[in-house]
Every structure is written in structure tokens, then in C-alpha cells.
Amino acid sequence: LPIKLFHKLGVKYIIITNAAGSVKNSIPPGTLMAINGYMDCTFIENLSTPLIIDDVSSKLLNCAEEASKRVKVKLEKGIYCWTQGPAYETPAEIEYIRNLGGDAVGMSTVPELQTAKQLRIEAFGISLITNYAAGILDQPLTHNEVIETANRTKDDFAELIGATIENI
Numbered sequence: 455l456p457i458k459l460f461h462k463l464g465v466k467y468i469i470i471t472n473a474a475g476s477v478k479n480s481i482p483p484g485t486l487m488a489i490n491g492y493m494d495c496t497f498i499e500n501l502s503t504p505l506i507i508d509d510v511s512s513k514l515l516n517c518a519e520e521a522s523k524r525v526k527v528k529l530e531k532g533i534y535c536w537t538q539g540p541a542y543e544t545p546a547e548i549e550y551i552r553n554l555g556g557d558a559v560g561m562s563t564v565p566e567l568q569t570a571k572q573l574r575i576e577a578f579g580i581s582l583i584t585n586y587a588a589g590i591l592d593q594p595l596t597h598n599e600v601i602e603t604a605n606r607t608k609d610d611f612a613e614l615i616g617a618t619i620e621n622i
Contacts (some may be wrong), residue, residue, distance in 0.1 A: 457569040457584035467514060467622055469615060470579040473600055474534060474560035475542070475587035477552045481530060483586065486614060488518050491532040493556060493565050495547075496538045498603050506533055506555055510567065511576040514622065518580065521617030527610045532557030534581055538541035545559045545589025559587050582611055 476482065491508035497606060515531075522529035535551045537543055538560030543551070551559055563579050570577035584603040588595055 455574065457566050457575070457616040461572040461575055467511075467516075467569045468566075468575055468577040468603075469514065470563050470566050470570075470577060471611075472534075472560050472563045472579065472581050472613070473584040473604060474558040474581040475548075475585050476583045477535070477548050477556050477559055477588065479590060481557055481583055481597070483583055484607050485530050485583040485608065486522075486527065486607070487530045487532045487534075487558055487581045488515055488613060489534045489563070489567075489581060490515060490553075492534045492536060492567060492579075493551075493554060494564055495535045495551060495554075498538070504535070504554060509571055514576055514578040514618070515525040517621035518578070518614070518618045520622050521592075521614055525613050525617045527617075529580075529614065529615045534560045534563060534579065534582075537561055538556055542588050545593060550590050550609060551587075556619045558583060565601075578616070580611075582607060 489504045495504050533556050546548035558581050585598040589598040
């Protein structure tokens with residue numbers, strides 16, 4: 455609904471942000487990750503093996519990469535995997551997602567990117583990696599870790615978003 459409202463208001467560009475779990479040891483909590491592709495791992499639309507969709511706006515992705523260099527905030531790129539939630543995924547689900555080529559997992563963002571694409575709004579997303587997903591480390595997942603990581607990195611995140619908007 456918000457994306458459709460933005461379309462009616464004439465919005466031309468959208469940056470979608472989220473908190474996500476890393477499915478790889480090489481992408482630690484606190485990492486900012488530009489979404490350069492995504493997978494629908496909800497199995498709502500079909501039961502086929504999810505494919506990587508890489509139709510995010512290259513223009514906006516380039517604006518974010520340039521902003522990252524200018525404000526000296528590290529920005530990784532990766533594949534975001536959408537799951538249904540509202541619970542953390544199991545270690546088996548995370549292994550499946552990693553084997554598909556996913557880098558991060560979360561419960562949002564893909565429907566918004568898909569709707570923006572349908573409405574011809576240029577869009578891309580940035581994930582704040584707030585925790586390792588289930589099974590990556592030998593410890594339980596906690597919401598407190600998500601909150602602590604978000605609080606620790608919020609200034610860099612805000613600076614990157616602001617600089618990206620300036621570039622657009």
C-alpha cells in the first residue's frame with residue numbers, strides 16, 4: 455500500500471531499508487548491504503526453487519556506492535532473501551538460502567521492490583545486517599542483538615542514506 459500511495463503522489467525514487475540476518479560468516483553484524491538482487495523464499499507465488507532477481511535500479515545502486523565512498527561508510531553488495539516470518543528461520547532454512555546464493559535474510563522488502571518495479575518507480579534497498587542468521591554461530595538468536603546492532607550503526611546508516619539522497 456505505501457508504494458502504491460507513493461506512486462499516486464508522483465514519487466520517482468524509493469530507497470527501502472531493513473534489518474536482516476547474515477547467512478554468511480563473511481558478512482558480520484553491523485554491515486550495510488546494498489541489495490543488488492533478491493529472492494522470494496516465501497513460496498507464496500509458486501513452489502519452484504527461488505531464482506535471483508537482479509532488477510533493482512542500477513542508477514540508485516550507483517548513487518549509494520558513490521555516497522559510500524564520499525562519506526567513508528563501507529557498503530557491501532549482496533542478495534537479499536525474503537521469508538514469511540514472523541519468526542527467525544531455522545538453521546536448515548538458512549543453509550538452503552546460502553546454497554541458493556543468498557547473503558542476507560529478512561521478512562520484508564521484496565514485495566515493496568516488486569510493486570515499485572510494476573509501477574515504474576526506481577527502487578533499491580539497503581539492509582543493515584543486525585545479526586547472524588540461525589545456525590551460523592553456535593548461539594541462540596536474540597532480538598536484543600538486533601536492537602543493539604541497529605543502535606550501534608544508526609549514525610553510519612543515516613549518513614549513507616542522506617548522502618545517497620544527495621546523489622540522486
